[in-house]
Amino acid sequence: MSENRNHWIAQEALLDERVNEALWPGGQKAVDRLAKQGKKPVRELIDRLVDPETRFFELSRLAGFGMGYPGADDVPCGGIVTGIGKIHGNWTMIIANDPRVKAGTYFPITLKKHIRAQAIAEESGLNCVYIADSGGAYLPMQVDVFPDDGHFGSMFYNMARMSAKGLRQVTMSTGGNTAGGAYIVFMACESVMIDRMSYSFLGGPPLVKMATGEVISAEDLGGARVHTHISGGADHFCKSQDEAVDRVREILSLEPVRKIHLHRYEERPPGQPPDRLYDILPVTGSQAIDARAIIDTIADDGVFTEYKKHYAPGRGDNIVTGKIRLKGFPAGIVAANKIGVIFEEAARKAAEWIIRCSHEKIPILFLQGSPGYMIGSDAEHGGIGKYGADMVRAVSCAQVPRIQLVIGQDNGAANYGMSGRAYRPRFVFHTMRSRTSVMSGKSAGGVLLSIEERKRESTGNPMTDEERSHFYEKMVEKYDGEAHPFYCGARLLSDRVLKFTEIRDWLAMALEVSHLQPVGEPSFGNFRF
Numbered sequence: 232m233s234e235n236r237n238h239w240i241a242q243e244a245l246l247d248e249r250v251n252e253a254l255w256p257g258g259q260k261a262v263d264r265l266a267k268q269g270k271k272p273v274r275e276l277i278d279r280l281v282d283p284e285t286r287f288f289e290l291s292r293l294a295g296f297g298m299g300y301p302g303a304d305d306v307p308c309g310g311i312v313t314g315i316g317k318i319h320g321n322w323t324m325i326i327a328n329d330p331r332v333k334a335g336t337y338f339p340i341t342l343k344k345h346i347r348a349q350a351i352a353e354e355s356g357l358n359c360v361y362i363a364d365s366g367g368a369y370l371p372m373q374v375d376v377f378p379d380d381g382h383f384g385s386m387f388y389n390m391a392r393m394s395a396k397g398l399r400q401v402t403m404s405t406g407g408n409t410a411g412g413a414y415i416v417f418m419a420c421e422s423v424m425i426d427r428m429s430y431s432f433l434g435g436p437p438l439v440k441m442a443t444g445e446v447i448s449a450e451d452l453g454g455a456r457v458h459t460h461i462s463g464g465a466d467h468f469c470k471s472q473d474e475a476v477d478r479v480r481e482i483l484s485l486e487p488v489r490k491i492h493l494h495r496y497e498e499r500p501p502g503q504p505p506d507r508l509y510d511i512l513p514v515t516g517s518q519a520i521d522a523r524a525i526i527d528t529i530a531d532d533g534v535f536t537e538y539k540k541h542y543a544p545g546r547g548d549n550i551v552t553g554k555i556r557l558k559g560f561p562a563g564i565v566a567a568n569k570i571g572v573i574f575e576e577a578a579r580k581a582a583e584w585i586i587r588c589s590h591e592k593i594p595i596l597f598l599q600g601s602p603g604y605m606i607g608s609d610a611e612h613g614g615i616g617k618y619g620a621d622m623v624r625a626v627s628c629a630q631v632p633r634i635q636l637v638i639g640q641d642n643g644a645a646n647y648g649m650s651g652r653a654y655r656p657r658f659v660f661h662t663m664r665s666r667t668s669v670m671s672g673k674s675a676g677g678v679l680l681s682i683e684e685r686k687r688e689s690t691g692n693p694m695t696d697e698e699r700s701h702f703y704e705k706m707v708e709k710y711d712g713e714a715h716p717f718y719c720g721a722r723l724l725s726d727r728v729l730k731f732t733e734i735r736d737w738l739a740m741a742l743e744v745s746h747l748q749p750v751g752e753p754s755f756g757n758f759r760f
Protein backbone atom coordinates (compact mmCIF):
# COMPACT_ATOMS: atom_id res chain seq x y z
CA MET A 232 0.00 0.00 0.00
CA SER A 233 1.25 3.50 -0.83
CA GLU A 234 2.08 5.99 1.93
CA ASN A 235 -0.79 8.18 0.71
CA ARG A 236 -3.26 5.31 0.81
CA ASN A 237 -2.25 4.28 4.34
CA HIS A 238 -2.70 7.84 5.48
CA TRP A 239 -6.15 8.37 3.95
CA ILE A 240 -7.47 5.00 5.08
CA ALA A 241 -6.47 5.92 8.64
CA GLN A 242 -8.03 9.39 8.30
CA GLU A 243 -11.30 7.99 7.02
CA ALA A 244 -11.33 5.48 9.90
CA LEU A 245 -11.38 8.52 12.22
CA LEU A 246 -14.28 9.87 10.20
CA ASP A 247 -16.15 6.56 10.63
CA GLU A 248 -15.62 6.76 14.39
CA ARG A 249 -16.99 10.28 14.62
CA VAL A 250 -19.97 9.41 12.42
CA ASN A 251 -20.71 6.39 14.59
CA GLU A 252 -20.93 8.69 17.62
CA ALA A 253 -23.34 10.88 15.67
CA LEU A 254 -25.57 7.99 14.63
CA TRP A 255 -25.83 6.31 18.04
CA PRO A 256 -26.10 8.94 20.77
CA GLY A 257 -26.56 7.29 24.14
CA GLY A 258 -25.73 3.83 22.70
CA GLN A 259 -27.97 0.79 23.17
CA LYS A 260 -29.48 2.23 26.35
CA ALA A 261 -31.05 5.07 24.38
CA VAL A 262 -32.38 2.65 21.75
CA ASP A 263 -33.93 0.49 24.51
CA ARG A 264 -35.55 3.57 26.05
CA LEU A 265 -37.12 4.45 22.71
CA ALA A 266 -38.32 0.86 22.26
CA LYS A 267 -40.14 1.06 25.60
CA GLN A 268 -42.04 4.07 24.21
CA GLY A 269 -42.91 2.09 21.05
CA LYS A 270 -40.43 4.14 19.03
CA LYS A 271 -37.71 3.26 16.55
CA PRO A 272 -34.42 5.13 16.08
CA VAL A 273 -35.11 7.92 13.65
CA ARG A 274 -32.99 6.56 10.78
CA GLU A 275 -35.07 3.37 10.78
CA LEU A 276 -38.14 5.51 10.16
CA ILE A 277 -36.35 7.29 7.35
CA ASP A 278 -35.31 3.99 5.76
CA ARG A 279 -38.96 3.00 5.62
CA LEU A 280 -40.00 6.42 4.34
CA VAL A 281 -37.76 6.50 1.26
CA ASP A 282 -38.40 4.34 -1.78
CA PRO A 283 -37.22 0.75 -1.38
CA GLU A 284 -33.74 0.05 -2.79
CA THR A 285 -32.93 3.77 -2.89
CA ARG A 286 -30.42 5.67 -0.88
CA PHE A 287 -30.88 8.36 1.75
CA PHE A 288 -28.20 11.03 1.30
CA GLU A 289 -27.69 12.18 4.87
CA LEU A 290 -26.25 15.67 5.36
CA SER A 291 -24.03 17.25 8.02
CA ARG A 292 -23.51 14.26 10.29
CA LEU A 293 -20.58 15.92 12.07
CA ALA A 294 -22.70 18.87 13.23
CA GLY A 295 -22.65 19.80 16.90
CA PHE A 296 -19.48 18.17 18.24
CA GLY A 297 -17.33 20.16 20.66
CA MET A 298 -19.59 23.22 20.68
CA GLY A 299 -19.15 23.94 24.38
CA TYR A 300 -22.82 24.76 25.00
CA PRO A 301 -23.93 25.04 28.65
CA GLY A 302 -24.86 21.54 29.80
CA ALA A 303 -23.95 19.97 26.45
CA ASP A 304 -20.44 20.18 25.02
CA ASP A 305 -21.41 17.75 22.25
CA VAL A 306 -24.78 17.72 20.49
CA PRO A 307 -24.31 14.58 18.35
CA CYS A 308 -25.38 15.20 14.76
CA GLY A 309 -26.78 18.53 15.97
CA GLY A 310 -29.69 16.57 17.47
CA ILE A 311 -31.40 16.42 14.09
CA VAL A 312 -31.15 14.23 11.00
CA THR A 313 -31.43 15.94 7.62
CA GLY A 314 -30.99 14.58 4.16
CA ILE A 315 -32.37 13.93 0.72
CA GLY A 316 -34.09 10.78 -0.43
CA LYS A 317 -36.62 9.73 -3.03
CA ILE A 318 -40.30 9.30 -2.13
CA HIS A 319 -42.35 7.94 -5.03
CA GLY A 320 -39.54 8.98 -7.34
CA ASN A 321 -39.40 12.58 -6.08
CA TRP A 322 -36.28 13.90 -4.37
CA THR A 323 -37.54 15.02 -0.94
CA MET A 324 -35.90 16.80 1.99
CA ILE A 325 -36.33 14.91 5.25
CA ILE A 326 -35.82 16.76 8.55
CA ALA A 327 -36.12 14.62 11.66
CA ASN A 328 -35.51 15.37 15.35
CA ASP A 329 -33.51 12.78 17.24
CA PRO A 330 -35.18 12.51 20.67
CA ARG A 331 -32.08 10.69 22.00
CA VAL A 332 -30.20 14.00 22.02
CA LYS A 333 -31.61 16.14 24.89
CA ALA A 334 -35.18 15.27 23.92
CA GLY A 335 -34.60 16.61 20.38
CA THR A 336 -34.41 20.18 21.66
CA TYR A 337 -33.09 23.00 19.50
CA PHE A 338 -29.58 24.30 20.16
CA PRO A 339 -28.16 27.00 17.89
CA ILE A 340 -26.53 24.30 15.74
CA THR A 341 -29.80 22.32 15.54
CA LEU A 342 -31.51 25.39 14.14
CA LYS A 343 -28.69 26.11 11.74
CA LYS A 344 -28.95 22.56 10.42
CA HIS A 345 -32.75 22.61 10.19
CA ILE A 346 -32.74 25.93 8.36
CA ARG A 347 -29.90 24.92 6.05
CA ALA A 348 -31.94 21.85 5.04
CA GLN A 349 -34.98 24.05 4.37
CA ALA A 350 -32.83 26.41 2.30
CA ILE A 351 -31.62 23.52 0.11
CA ALA A 352 -35.23 22.36 -0.26
CA GLU A 353 -36.52 25.80 -1.19
CA GLU A 354 -33.75 26.53 -3.67
CA SER A 355 -34.04 23.13 -5.33
CA GLY A 356 -37.82 22.86 -5.18
CA LEU A 357 -38.04 19.81 -2.91
CA ASN A 358 -41.03 18.77 -0.84
CA CYS A 359 -40.25 18.44 2.88
CA VAL A 360 -41.13 15.78 5.41
CA TYR A 361 -40.64 16.66 9.09
CA ILE A 362 -40.42 13.88 11.64
CA ALA A 363 -41.15 15.94 14.72
CA ASP A 364 -40.21 14.84 18.23
CA SER A 365 -38.75 17.72 20.19
CA GLY A 366 -38.83 19.42 23.55
CA GLY A 367 -38.62 22.74 21.64
CA ALA A 368 -36.04 25.38 22.41
CA TYR A 369 -33.04 24.26 24.50
CA LEU A 370 -34.09 26.46 27.39
CA PRO A 371 -30.67 27.36 28.86
CA MET A 372 -29.91 29.05 25.52
CA GLN A 373 -33.28 30.59 24.70
CA VAL A 374 -31.81 33.93 23.74
CA ASP A 375 -29.62 32.20 21.14
CA VAL A 376 -32.43 30.18 19.59
CA PHE A 377 -35.72 31.97 20.05
CA PRO A 378 -36.18 35.52 18.86
CA ASP A 379 -33.88 36.39 15.96
CA ASP A 380 -34.05 35.91 12.22
CA GLY A 381 -32.59 32.45 11.64
CA HIS A 382 -33.90 31.27 15.01
CA PHE A 383 -36.94 29.19 15.92
CA GLY A 384 -39.55 31.28 14.14
CA SER A 385 -37.68 31.00 10.82
CA MET A 386 -38.49 27.30 10.62
CA PHE A 387 -42.22 28.05 10.44
CA TYR A 388 -41.77 31.10 8.24
CA ASN A 389 -39.95 28.83 5.79
CA MET A 390 -42.70 26.20 5.96
CA ALA A 391 -45.38 28.75 5.16
CA ARG A 392 -43.46 30.23 2.24
CA MET A 393 -42.47 26.89 0.75
CA SER A 394 -46.05 25.71 1.02
CA ALA A 395 -47.17 28.85 -0.82
CA LYS A 396 -44.70 27.97 -3.60
CA GLY A 397 -46.31 24.57 -4.00
CA LEU A 398 -43.68 22.63 -2.08
CA ARG A 399 -45.51 20.16 0.14
CA GLN A 400 -44.75 20.36 3.86
CA VAL A 401 -45.77 17.15 5.61
CA THR A 402 -45.24 16.58 9.32
CA MET A 403 -45.29 13.25 11.07
CA SER A 404 -45.24 13.81 14.81
CA THR A 405 -43.72 10.99 16.80
CA GLY A 406 -43.47 12.69 20.20
CA GLY A 407 -43.66 15.98 22.04
CA ASN A 408 -44.16 19.27 20.17
CA THR A 409 -44.54 21.90 22.83
CA ALA A 410 -45.03 25.67 22.73
CA GLY A 411 -43.43 27.11 19.53
CA GLY A 412 -42.58 23.52 18.56
CA ALA A 413 -46.29 22.78 18.15
CA TYR A 414 -46.30 24.88 14.99
CA ILE A 415 -44.41 22.19 13.11
CA VAL A 416 -47.62 20.19 13.33
CA PHE A 417 -50.08 23.03 12.80
CA MET A 418 -48.21 24.80 9.95
CA ALA A 419 -47.74 21.71 7.78
CA CYS A 420 -49.85 21.18 4.66
CA GLU A 421 -50.83 17.84 6.19
CA SER A 422 -49.95 16.42 9.59
CA VAL A 423 -49.93 12.88 10.85
CA MET A 424 -50.19 12.12 14.58
CA ILE A 425 -49.83 8.86 16.44
CA ASP A 426 -52.17 7.73 19.20
CA ARG A 427 -50.65 8.05 22.67
CA MET A 428 -47.27 9.00 21.22
CA SER A 429 -47.64 12.45 19.64
CA TYR A 430 -48.57 15.57 21.52
CA SER A 431 -48.91 19.13 20.39
CA PHE A 432 -49.80 22.03 22.59
CA LEU A 433 -48.94 25.66 23.05
CA GLY A 434 -48.39 25.06 26.77
CA GLY A 435 -47.81 21.63 28.34
CA PRO A 436 -49.75 20.31 31.37
CA PRO A 437 -47.41 21.86 33.99
CA LEU A 438 -47.71 25.31 32.42
CA VAL A 439 -51.48 25.00 32.05
CA LYS A 440 -51.79 24.08 35.75
CA MET A 441 -49.65 27.03 36.74
CA ALA A 442 -51.47 29.50 34.51
CA THR A 443 -55.10 28.42 34.86
CA GLY A 444 -55.20 25.81 37.60
CA GLU A 445 -56.55 23.24 35.14
CA VAL A 446 -55.20 19.74 35.74
CA ILE A 447 -55.13 17.71 32.56
CA SER A 448 -53.09 14.90 31.00
CA ALA A 449 -50.92 15.47 27.91
CA GLU A 450 -53.16 13.07 25.98
CA ASP A 451 -56.34 14.97 26.81
CA LEU A 452 -54.72 18.35 26.27
CA GLY A 453 -53.17 17.83 22.83
CA GLY A 454 -52.81 14.17 21.89
CA ALA A 455 -53.39 12.70 18.45
CA ARG A 456 -57.08 12.07 19.15
CA VAL A 457 -57.64 15.67 20.27
CA HIS A 458 -56.09 17.20 17.18
CA THR A 459 -57.46 14.79 14.58
CA HIS A 460 -60.97 14.39 16.09
CA ILE A 461 -61.66 17.66 17.97
CA SER A 462 -59.38 20.64 17.18
CA GLY A 463 -58.70 19.78 13.53
CA GLY A 464 -55.09 20.94 13.99
CA ALA A 465 -53.81 17.68 12.49
CA ASP A 466 -55.19 15.57 9.69
CA HIS A 467 -54.28 11.90 10.03
CA PHE A 468 -54.68 9.62 13.03
CA CYS A 469 -52.40 6.57 13.17
CA LYS A 470 -51.77 3.85 15.71
CA SER A 471 -48.04 3.28 15.27
CA GLN A 472 -44.91 4.79 13.77
CA ASP A 473 -44.94 2.29 10.91
CA GLU A 474 -48.52 3.18 10.04
CA ALA A 475 -47.66 6.88 10.21
CA VAL A 476 -44.69 6.47 7.85
CA ASP A 477 -46.90 4.59 5.40
CA ARG A 478 -49.47 7.38 5.63
CA VAL A 479 -46.85 10.01 4.79
CA ARG A 480 -45.85 7.98 1.74
CA GLU A 481 -49.51 7.72 0.76
CA ILE A 482 -49.97 11.51 1.10
CA LEU A 483 -47.00 12.09 -1.20
CA SER A 484 -47.95 9.35 -3.67
CA LEU A 485 -50.14 11.76 -5.66
CA GLU A 486 -47.39 14.32 -6.20
CA PRO A 487 -46.30 14.70 -9.83
CA VAL A 488 -42.73 13.51 -10.38
CA ARG A 489 -40.57 16.56 -10.96
CA LYS A 490 -38.28 16.45 -13.99
CA ILE A 491 -34.80 17.89 -14.26
CA HIS A 492 -34.19 20.96 -16.44
CA LEU A 493 -30.96 19.63 -17.93
CA HIS A 494 -30.20 17.11 -20.63
CA ARG A 495 -28.79 13.97 -19.07
CA TYR A 496 -26.55 11.89 -21.31
CA GLU A 497 -25.99 8.17 -20.95
CA GLU A 498 -24.05 7.40 -17.77
CA ARG A 499 -20.54 6.02 -18.31
CA PRO A 500 -17.96 4.78 -15.82
CA PRO A 501 -15.17 7.19 -14.79
CA GLY A 502 -11.77 7.05 -16.51
CA GLN A 503 -10.15 5.71 -13.34
CA PRO A 504 -11.92 4.15 -10.35
CA PRO A 505 -12.57 6.69 -7.54
CA ASP A 506 -10.46 4.46 -5.32
CA ARG A 507 -7.38 5.84 -7.18
CA LEU A 508 -7.74 9.02 -5.12
CA TYR A 509 -6.26 7.26 -2.10
CA ASP A 510 -2.99 6.90 -4.01
CA ILE A 511 -2.85 10.17 -5.91
CA LEU A 512 -3.74 12.64 -3.18
CA PRO A 513 -0.69 13.62 -1.14
CA VAL A 514 -0.98 13.64 2.63
CA THR A 515 -0.60 17.37 3.20
CA GLY A 516 -2.46 20.24 1.60
CA SER A 517 0.76 22.07 0.78
CA GLN A 518 1.90 19.30 -1.61
CA ALA A 519 1.02 19.72 -5.28
CA ILE A 520 -1.96 17.88 -6.74
CA ASP A 521 -2.71 16.85 -10.29
CA ALA A 522 -6.23 18.15 -10.95
CA ARG A 523 -6.51 16.25 -14.23
CA ALA A 524 -5.82 12.94 -12.48
CA ILE A 525 -8.50 13.76 -9.91
CA ILE A 526 -11.00 14.70 -12.62
CA ASP A 527 -10.22 11.35 -14.31
CA THR A 528 -11.78 9.60 -11.28
CA ILE A 529 -15.08 11.50 -11.48
CA ALA A 530 -15.63 12.25 -15.19
CA ASP A 531 -17.50 9.78 -17.39
CA ASP A 532 -14.91 7.90 -19.47
CA GLY A 533 -12.37 10.30 -17.95
CA VAL A 534 -13.21 12.82 -20.69
CA PHE A 535 -12.25 16.35 -19.68
CA THR A 536 -12.73 18.89 -22.47
CA GLU A 537 -10.27 21.46 -21.27
CA TYR A 538 -10.61 25.20 -21.87
CA LYS A 539 -7.38 27.17 -22.46
CA LYS A 540 -5.21 24.20 -21.54
CA HIS A 541 -2.05 25.78 -22.96
CA TYR A 542 -2.60 29.33 -21.75
CA ALA A 543 0.25 30.88 -19.70
CA PRO A 544 2.05 27.70 -18.63
CA GLY A 545 3.35 27.85 -15.05
CA ARG A 546 0.88 30.59 -14.09
CA GLY A 547 -2.40 30.03 -15.92
CA ASP A 548 -2.51 26.32 -15.16
CA ASN A 549 -2.74 26.58 -11.39
CA ILE A 550 -6.41 26.50 -12.19
CA VAL A 551 -7.76 24.16 -14.83
CA THR A 552 -11.12 24.77 -16.49
CA GLY A 553 -13.28 22.72 -18.80
CA LYS A 554 -16.29 20.46 -19.12
CA ILE A 555 -17.08 16.94 -18.06
CA ARG A 556 -20.06 14.67 -17.85
CA LEU A 557 -20.62 13.03 -14.50
CA LYS A 558 -23.01 10.06 -14.52
CA GLY A 559 -24.39 11.68 -17.65
CA PHE A 560 -24.88 15.16 -16.14
CA PRO A 561 -22.87 17.89 -17.90
CA ALA A 562 -20.82 20.15 -15.61
CA GLY A 563 -18.29 22.92 -15.98
CA ILE A 564 -15.10 22.50 -13.95
CA VAL A 565 -12.97 25.05 -12.16
CA ALA A 566 -10.24 23.11 -10.35
CA ALA A 567 -7.19 24.12 -8.35
CA ASN A 568 -4.08 22.46 -9.78
CA LYS A 569 -0.53 21.87 -8.54
CA ILE A 570 0.02 23.93 -5.37
CA GLY A 571 -3.02 25.98 -6.29
CA VAL A 572 -1.72 29.53 -5.75
CA ILE A 573 -3.84 31.63 -8.11
CA PHE A 574 -1.90 33.94 -10.45
CA GLU A 575 -3.47 36.72 -12.51
CA GLU A 576 -3.71 34.53 -15.62
CA ALA A 577 -5.45 31.72 -13.73
CA ALA A 578 -7.92 34.16 -12.16
CA ARG A 579 -8.74 35.68 -15.56
CA LYS A 580 -9.18 32.29 -17.17
CA ALA A 581 -11.45 31.13 -14.33
CA ALA A 582 -13.62 34.29 -14.51
CA GLU A 583 -14.00 33.88 -18.27
CA TRP A 584 -14.97 30.26 -17.88
CA ILE A 585 -17.51 30.90 -15.12
CA ILE A 586 -19.21 33.48 -17.39
CA ARG A 587 -19.22 31.03 -20.31
CA CYS A 588 -20.81 28.29 -18.18
CA SER A 589 -23.43 30.80 -17.05
CA HIS A 590 -24.30 31.66 -20.64
CA GLU A 591 -24.48 27.97 -21.54
CA LYS A 592 -26.53 27.30 -18.38
CA ILE A 593 -24.39 24.41 -17.25
CA PRO A 594 -23.69 23.88 -13.53
CA ILE A 595 -20.18 24.49 -12.25
CA LEU A 596 -18.19 22.19 -10.03
CA PHE A 597 -15.40 23.87 -8.08
CA LEU A 598 -12.61 21.56 -6.95
CA GLN A 599 -10.99 23.66 -4.29
CA GLY A 600 -7.41 23.15 -3.16
CA SER A 601 -6.01 26.65 -3.22
CA PRO A 602 -4.15 28.46 -0.44
CA GLY A 603 -4.97 31.87 -1.95
CA TYR A 604 -4.17 34.40 -4.63
CA MET A 605 -0.53 35.25 -5.41
CA ILE A 606 0.92 38.00 -3.25
CA GLY A 607 3.91 40.36 -3.63
CA SER A 608 4.64 43.47 -5.69
CA ASP A 609 4.79 41.68 -9.06
CA ALA A 610 1.33 40.26 -8.51
CA GLU A 611 -0.13 43.45 -7.03
CA HIS A 612 1.22 45.60 -9.87
CA GLY A 613 0.07 42.98 -12.37
CA GLY A 614 -3.51 43.37 -11.11
CA ILE A 615 -4.05 40.26 -8.96
CA GLY A 616 -6.45 42.32 -6.81
CA LYS A 617 -8.72 43.25 -9.69
CA TYR A 618 -8.49 39.87 -11.45
CA GLY A 619 -9.22 38.02 -8.21
CA ALA A 620 -12.15 40.36 -7.65
CA ASP A 621 -13.39 39.65 -11.18
CA MET A 622 -13.35 35.95 -10.37
CA VAL A 623 -15.26 36.56 -7.13
CA ARG A 624 -17.76 38.76 -9.00
CA ALA A 625 -18.26 36.09 -11.66
CA VAL A 626 -18.86 33.46 -8.96
CA SER A 627 -21.26 35.73 -7.06
CA CYS A 628 -23.37 36.52 -10.11
CA ALA A 629 -23.26 33.14 -11.87
CA GLN A 630 -26.91 32.09 -11.83
CA VAL A 631 -26.17 28.44 -12.58
CA PRO A 632 -26.04 25.88 -9.77
CA ARG A 633 -22.57 25.72 -8.25
CA ILE A 634 -21.14 22.94 -6.13
CA GLN A 635 -17.93 23.18 -4.13
CA LEU A 636 -15.80 20.16 -3.27
CA VAL A 637 -12.79 20.92 -1.09
CA ILE A 638 -9.86 18.57 -1.61
CA GLY A 639 -7.04 20.60 -0.09
CA GLN A 640 -6.26 24.07 1.21
CA ASP A 641 -9.20 26.46 1.26
CA ASN A 642 -7.77 29.73 2.48
CA GLY A 643 -8.30 33.45 2.19
CA ALA A 644 -9.90 34.95 -0.86
CA ALA A 645 -9.44 31.68 -2.75
CA ASN A 646 -12.34 30.43 -0.61
CA TYR A 647 -14.41 33.21 -2.21
CA GLY A 648 -13.21 32.82 -5.79
CA MET A 649 -13.72 29.07 -5.59
CA SER A 650 -17.34 29.48 -4.49
CA GLY A 651 -17.09 29.02 -0.71
CA ARG A 652 -20.09 28.93 1.58
CA ALA A 653 -20.70 32.70 1.51
CA TYR A 654 -21.16 32.52 -2.27
CA ARG A 655 -24.12 30.23 -1.81
CA PRO A 656 -23.13 27.17 -3.79
CA ARG A 657 -25.95 24.62 -3.76
CA PHE A 658 -23.75 22.22 -1.80
CA VAL A 659 -20.35 22.37 -0.08
CA PHE A 660 -18.60 19.06 0.38
CA HIS A 661 -15.41 18.53 2.34
CA THR A 662 -13.03 15.57 2.47
CA MET A 663 -10.52 14.56 5.12
CA ARG A 664 -7.99 16.55 3.07
CA SER A 665 -9.91 19.84 3.37
CA ARG A 666 -8.50 22.69 5.41
CA THR A 667 -10.74 25.77 5.53
CA SER A 668 -9.40 28.83 7.30
CA VAL A 669 -8.42 32.41 6.64
CA MET A 670 -4.80 31.27 6.28
CA SER A 671 -2.76 28.16 6.99
CA GLY A 672 -1.56 27.49 10.54
CA LYS A 673 2.04 28.33 9.54
CA SER A 674 1.08 31.67 7.97
CA ALA A 675 -1.21 32.62 10.84
CA GLY A 676 1.46 31.64 13.37
CA GLY A 677 4.02 33.85 11.62
CA VAL A 678 1.71 36.88 11.25
CA LEU A 679 0.41 36.73 14.81
CA LEU A 680 3.90 36.21 16.17
CA SER A 681 5.18 39.34 14.43
CA ILE A 682 2.27 41.37 15.90
CA GLU A 683 2.93 39.96 19.38
CA GLU A 684 6.67 40.64 19.06
CA ARG A 685 6.02 44.29 18.16
CA LYS A 686 3.60 44.68 21.05
CA ARG A 687 6.02 43.20 23.55
CA GLU A 688 8.94 45.27 22.25
CA SER A 689 6.93 48.47 22.53
CA THR A 690 6.26 47.73 26.20
CA GLY A 691 9.98 47.14 26.83
CA ASN A 692 9.46 43.43 27.45
CA PRO A 693 10.74 41.62 24.31
CA MET A 694 9.88 37.94 23.82
CA THR A 695 12.43 35.28 24.65
CA ASP A 696 13.22 32.59 22.04
CA GLU A 697 11.29 30.11 24.13
CA GLU A 698 8.23 32.36 24.32
CA ARG A 699 8.44 32.93 20.57
CA SER A 700 8.43 29.28 19.67
CA HIS A 701 5.73 28.49 22.26
CA PHE A 702 3.51 31.29 20.92
CA TYR A 703 4.08 30.24 17.31
CA GLU A 704 3.31 26.58 17.97
CA LYS A 705 0.15 27.46 19.89
CA MET A 706 -1.13 29.56 16.99
CA VAL A 707 -0.28 26.89 14.39
CA GLU A 708 -2.15 24.33 16.47
CA LYS A 709 -5.18 26.62 16.89
CA TYR A 710 -5.43 27.53 13.20
CA ASP A 711 -4.80 24.01 11.94
CA GLY A 712 -7.38 22.70 14.43
CA GLU A 713 -10.01 25.19 13.30
CA ALA A 714 -9.37 24.40 9.64
CA HIS A 715 -9.95 20.67 10.17
CA PRO A 716 -13.00 19.09 8.51
CA PHE A 717 -14.30 17.93 11.92
CA TYR A 718 -14.19 21.46 13.33
CA CYS A 719 -15.75 22.93 10.18
CA GLY A 720 -18.30 20.11 9.93
CA ALA A 721 -19.36 20.65 13.55
CA ARG A 722 -20.25 24.24 12.59
CA LEU A 723 -21.94 23.29 9.33
CA LEU A 724 -19.34 24.86 7.06
CA SER A 725 -19.81 21.77 4.92
CA ASP A 726 -22.91 19.79 3.99
CA ARG A 727 -21.06 16.51 4.32
CA VAL A 728 -17.51 15.23 4.74
CA LEU A 729 -17.16 12.72 1.93
CA LYS A 730 -14.94 9.70 1.72
CA PHE A 731 -13.01 9.67 -1.54
CA THR A 732 -15.07 6.74 -2.83
CA GLU A 733 -18.32 8.61 -2.15
CA ILE A 734 -17.43 11.71 -4.18
CA ARG A 735 -18.84 10.65 -7.55
CA ASP A 736 -22.20 9.46 -6.20
CA TRP A 737 -22.71 12.58 -4.13
CA LEU A 738 -21.76 14.94 -6.93
CA ALA A 739 -24.21 13.18 -9.23
CA MET A 740 -27.00 13.54 -6.66
CA ALA A 741 -26.12 17.21 -6.15
CA LEU A 742 -26.12 17.90 -9.90
CA GLU A 743 -29.48 16.21 -10.34
CA VAL A 744 -31.15 17.92 -7.37
CA SER A 745 -29.75 21.31 -8.38
CA HIS A 746 -31.51 21.07 -11.73
CA LEU A 747 -35.02 20.43 -10.52
CA GLN A 748 -35.61 24.17 -10.91
CA PRO A 749 -35.10 26.00 -14.20
CA VAL A 750 -31.97 28.15 -14.48
CA GLY A 751 -32.52 31.89 -15.08
CA GLU A 752 -30.68 34.27 -17.39
CA PRO A 753 -27.11 35.41 -16.59
CA SER A 754 -26.51 38.97 -15.39
CA PHE A 755 -23.09 40.24 -14.32
CA GLY A 756 -21.99 43.54 -12.81
CA ASN A 757 -19.06 45.70 -13.82
CA PHE A 758 -15.70 44.02 -14.29
CA ARG A 759 -12.20 45.55 -14.49
CA PHE A 760 -10.57 43.40 -17.17
Ligand code: COA
Nearest residue numbers: 333334336365366367368369370371407409410411412435
Ligand atom coordinates in the same frame (compact mmCIF):
# COMPACT_ATOMS: atom_id res chain seq x y z
N1 COA B 1 -34.60 22.56 27.31
C1 COA B 1 -33.48 22.01 27.81
N2 COA B 1 -33.38 20.70 28.12
C2 COA B 1 -34.46 19.93 27.90
C3 COA B 1 -35.66 20.45 27.41
C4 COA B 1 -35.70 21.84 27.09
N3 COA B 1 -36.77 22.39 26.52
N4 COA B 1 -36.55 19.44 27.30
C5 COA B 1 -35.94 18.34 27.72
N5 COA B 1 -34.66 18.62 28.08
C6 COA B 1 -33.62 17.70 28.54
C7 COA B 1 -33.93 17.08 29.88
O1 COA B 1 -33.50 17.91 30.92
C8 COA B 1 -33.12 15.79 29.80
O2 COA B 1 -31.76 16.10 30.01
P1 COA B 1 -30.75 14.99 30.67
O3 COA B 1 -30.72 13.85 29.73
O4 COA B 1 -29.44 15.72 30.77
O5 COA B 1 -31.36 14.65 31.99
C9 COA B 1 -33.24 15.39 28.34
O6 COA B 1 -33.57 16.60 27.65
C10 COA B 1 -34.32 14.35 28.09
O7 COA B 1 -35.56 14.86 28.61
P2 COA B 1 -36.68 13.91 29.25
O8 COA B 1 -37.70 14.80 29.86
O9 COA B 1 -36.01 12.90 30.14
O10 COA B 1 -37.23 13.15 27.97
P3 COA B 1 -38.66 12.51 27.75
O11 COA B 1 -38.56 11.72 26.51
O12 COA B 1 -39.12 11.83 28.97
O13 COA B 1 -39.65 13.75 27.53
C11 COA B 1 -40.38 15.85 26.58
C12 COA B 1 -39.53 14.57 26.40
C13 COA B 1 -40.06 16.74 25.36
C14 COA B 1 -41.87 15.48 26.55
C15 COA B 1 -40.03 16.55 27.92
O14 COA B 1 -38.63 16.61 28.04
C16 COA B 1 -40.57 17.97 28.04
O15 COA B 1 -41.75 18.16 28.30
N6 COA B 1 -39.67 19.01 27.87
C17 COA B 1 -40.06 20.39 28.02
C18 COA B 1 -40.79 20.86 26.81
C19 COA B 1 -41.11 22.36 26.88
O16 COA B 1 -41.82 22.81 27.74
N7 COA B 1 -40.53 23.10 25.94
C20 COA B 1 -40.77 24.49 25.87
C21 COA B 1 -39.70 25.10 25.04
S1 COA B 1 -40.31 25.93 23.60
